[in-house]
Amino acid sequence: MAEIQPLRGWRYNPTLSQHIDEYVSPLFDVVSAKQREALYRNPLNSIHLSVPRGTDAAGEALLRLREWQQAGVLRQDELPGIYAYYQYFRLPGSPREYCRKGFMCHIRAYDWSEDVVLRHENTLPAAVNDRAELLARTEFQSSATHGLYRDDDFELERYLDEAIRTPLYQTEEDYQGARDVLAVIQDAAIIRRFQQVLAARQVILADGHHRYEGSLAYRQARQAAAPDASGYEGWNYHLMYLTNAAADDLRILPTHRLLLELPDALTDAEFLARLEPYFTVLPKEDPYDLPELIAGKPWAFGLYLGEGQAYKVRLRPEVHAQLSWNTTPEVKALDLTVLHFFVLEKVLGIVGPDAQRQWPGVAYVRNFPECLQRVDHGQARAAFITNEVTMDEVERVCHSGAVMPPKSTFFYPKTIGGFLFSSIEASETAHPFLAEFLTPAPTGTAS
Template sequence: MAEILPLKAWRYNDDLHLNIAELTSPLFDVVSERQREALYRNSFNSIHLSVPYGEKPASNAALLLQTWKKHGILHQDALPGIYVYYQYFQLPGSDKVYCRKGFICHIKAYDWSENVLLRHENTIPSAVNDRIELLEKTQLNSSPTHGLYTDPEFILEKYMDESIKSPIYETEDYQGVRDVLSVIHDHEVIKLFLQTLQHKQVLLADGHHRYEGSLEYRKKMMQENPDHTGFEAYNYHLMYLTNSEHDDLRILPTHRLVEKIELTDEEFLQKLAPYFVITPKEDPYELNEVILGKQWAFGLYLSGNAYKLRLKPEIHELINWEIPQQVKDLDLTVLHFFVFEKVLGVYQEAQRKMPGLSYERNFTACISKVNSGTTRLALITNEVSMEQVKRVCHSGAVMPQKSTFFYPKVICGYLFSSIKEDEFCSATAACL
């Protein structure tokens, strides 16, 4: 099933004695404007390649990349390897230290129809187009997407545990997460990684826009190359793979913010009433707690007033979208169908490009944005479970956009992966 390959990563040149902690950056879809401005001030920070600025950002990144290669800011590792990546983290209110274990490699950019790599949520078209242009100009994967494979026997973990004892990098990132990177060069161990994945499907956990960018670029190059073999560099994509059977996988909720609606508060609540039991709440900062663990329950913070919403069970069968039952049963499907379509009149496909709809992972930030008047209302959601993600992926359907937030996010800057033909290790035999 899944064809993976080791890679010869491009990394910051150790001889320059740059501080790697000052070179890493958040992924393009989570970095804030304030973070961007601060990181741009460091002329060597990885954000110049992952989220370039200027009127022609992709072209600027491509020129800068060539300059960094020419002057030895970046250099390519001499040997292909599997890069082990561990993230140690804690969650608010808990003293437990989690460790998400995984490894970074190349994976073929499979079309969704091939049923090898499975997605679970929709994308936002404009973000995909930006990623395609950046990939086309730079021919560089500046950060790995996140995929999940299932291995209840934990075949690869002992090799990763051994490798991580000799780290290349160890830093604390913007999330407060301790990131550690090491590399495996042993041929026989690398073969075991390749063999372990070759009979497995991969669920795309995070990075749908970047993966679709690679997929669309591959399709374009296939059309332009009459001698296409399937082994060319453009066929591959950079991915961080973790075992879905680990207990330390965490998915956080992603809340919805709506900047404005063409209804008064009273009209909005009246239109919600046929579908939801609406319970006023005194303290908006308890909205995430009063819905915890309750199916089809949401927090609503509207113009400074807090409410708990709970779908009337008999109403659920009204969902008439042509989607599998596994997707109809999701909280976010309920939210998008009854609130966005039935109440606000924004239909299914149009919701992906809905003006004024934004996404926020931080619960208190949702409350603050409504209080400041920059947002009219916040819809607070529960997290999606790993089992729900699996069920949706295997159903062949997708969740609404921005359904999951796998925590922590991987970081950019530890390594980069080239899909230039003369810098890529394509055929497995050549790599090993």
Template sequence: MAEIRPLKGWRYQAALEPDINELTSPLFDVVSEKQRQTLYRQPYNSIHLSVPAGPNPADRAAALLSEWKKNEVLQQDVLPAIYVYYQYFTLPGSHQEYCRKGFMCHIWAYDWAEKIMLRHENTLPGSVNDRLELLDKTKMQTSATHGLYTDPHCSLEKYLDESMQAPLYETEDYQGARDVLAVIQDLRVIREFMRVLADKQVLLADGHHRYESSLTYRQKMTSQNPNHTGREAYNYHFIYLTNTENEDLKILPTHRVLTGLPFTDEAFLQKLTTDFIIIPVEDAFALNEIIAGKKWAFGLYLGGRAFKIRLKPEKFPELDWNMPPVVKDLDLTVLHYFVFERIMGIRRNHQRNFSDLQYNRNFAQCLTLVDTSQARAAFITNEVTMNEVKQVCYSGAVMPPKSTFFYPKVITGFLFSSIEQHEFESEIDSCFQLAPPQRTAGSAGFNI
């Protein structure tokens, strides 16, 4: 199903590699304003390409990229390769070190209807247009989206581990994770990667807006090219792939914060009693532990008081949103229906853009926002499981907004992917075709 291919990556010149810590940056949608201003002061930091500052940002990024290429700040690897990317990290409250293993490559930008690339959330048009303009002007993909494939045999891990014996470079990023990059240029091994992925679907974990921009760009260029063959650079997207069967693949919860309430605290609690069992909790900092692993259970912090709330099982059939059972059964669906729609009156299609409903991954900060009167209430949630992500993706539906936070985030600056045709092509491209490409009726992709 999924057609992947190696890429000739662009990387910082060797003289800059010792300063790689000063060159990487957070993804465009998580970098804070404070982080931006600090990183902008670094003349070669990758943020100048991924989140360019000032007016006409896409034009500025394109001009700067041209200058960096000319001055060899960035240089392109000669041979196409699979780039191996490991992230070593710990989780809050634990000293155990995890290692998320994956690799970066190109993948065909499949239409959603083809059911090869599967999503679990919707995109915002404004963010897609922003990424699309940047891609159109620079022809450079500055950071890989995060995709998931399922291989119970973990047949590629031995090649990943072997490549890590000679890493290209490593750094500690803004999250505290240790990021390590290695490369595989062995033709036989690359073809094995392609073979393993050829019968897989890919679940999009993170980077829906960047993928959507690549898909839109491919569709635009295809319509403008009467000689379209399917092997043009614009057909491909830059992706970081990890195996869902890796135990170190972690999803963290994203909590919900209400900055405004149309009720008093007591009135809000009274309304909740209709659908929820409410139990006072003495220590607010224990909320996340108290609800851990409990279905349809949430922590509520309201006016300096903590509660465990849990949906009354007999109320669940009243959830009348039209969606597959696997989505309806999610904790977050229950929260968004019974609290934000039924009590707050925020209709489902308006919740994503409702200004008083905010999303925060930091448990302690959620409590602080209420204590400092910056918010009225915080709902502490459990994380979505990997199995739930799979089932929702396979169902063709989407989760409530901000349901998943795959941790750690991929960083920008380790590797760049060009879709300029002359930079995309390789003299040995024919070596990477597992079978002659053939169009299928109604398909935008190829069979391999």
């Protein structure tokens, strides 16, 4: 199903690549204001292309890009390839070092209706337009979105393992504590095998819905302006990092909910009383025990109201049938759907997913201690501690054709910007080597 293509990656020149940590940046939607200011002070950091500033931000990005290309700050690889990208990381409290294995390539920018690339969340039009404008002006992609394919045989990993033994470069430690390693595969037979494996797969978009939709919007605009185009021009494609959904090193971390206010000036006692018809509410002594107390239990949450008031909250099974949102059973079964429907709608009166997305009274926080601290400091009235969404749940929701509540997944670690750049100018398809991959290769296995 999914058509992928190799690309001639743009990368920082060999001298700068020796200090690649100084030039990579977090994704535009996760970088904090403080991080941005520190990164902007480096005139060669990739953030100037991914999150440009100025009254004409996209124009500033294009100007800087051309300066970097002409000065040799960025250089393009001579041959197209598929780029192995490994991320080594640890999770708090665990001695294990994980390694998420994947590869970066071009993938055709499929419309959602084509049922090849599947989404699991909705997007904000303003953010999509921002990404589309930047792409239209620069025709350059500074960070890969994250897609998932499932291969229980792990066929491609052996080629990736072989390539990663000769890395192009690696970070010492990126902003989130991960070590990122890049390598390239330029063997035509192996690249064809990657294409054949992905041609039999759908792809679930894990991260980067706004950037992907920006690519889709740009492709649609170019197609409308050039109806006789071949369909293989560079602007038909999008830079994506693909990882195997069957791998144990694919981690999804929970995103907790902070209630910044309680409507109707509810007291803590009144709030707890409103929860009682829907939830079993059990007081607990130590709020720091809440994640362990709810771990692995469906429809269970930790609740913290400050001053040591901690509760384990679990939906009464018999009331689940009241969940009346017009969505699929797969979405209704999610913990976060239960939380948003029974707490935000039934208890607090914020009716419907659209109203909840716009309600300023909820914040999404990944750091558990931060949740408790913000309630204790009076910055929030309550914290709901959640379990992580499982990969199985993500797949079932995507294949049901529905989307999850906002901020349901946090795939960890995030890919980084500036590790590999991709041009989607129409001329990018002119390289003779690329012609080898524009028609389906015969079925077979790379040697």
